[in-house]
Amino acid sequence: MRKQREFQAALQRGRRWATPLLVLRALPTGGQVTRFGLSVGRGVGNAVVRNRLKRRLRELVRRTLVREGYDLVLIARPQARDASFQQLQQTWEELLKRAGLTPPTLNA
Secondary structure, eight states, rough: SSHHHHOOOHHHHHHEEEEEEEEEEEEEEOOOOOEEEEEEOOGGOOOOHHHHHEEEEEHHHHHHHOOOOOEEEEOOGGGGGOOOOHHHHHHHHHHHHHHHOOOOOOOO
């Protein structure tokens, strides 16, 4: 997601799941694609810290299969600044499970 109105729609109308490190907002769109947005506010740290955290979160999103048809906003809390990549990954996977956004398993 790139437009502010898309972020606002997900933030205002989307369901919310939270942990001490991350907050997930999910808005069903019914489309064929799931779009992501990241939010890392100034409270997390200076620009270097925020950009490093955004790179980590983008990598988490890139590595993960997620159910189609949602707009997702992932919000970093200040505690995420000191978290390891593994801690962020575990938290991200926990949020996806709680939200029911993991894709159905493929029976091969």
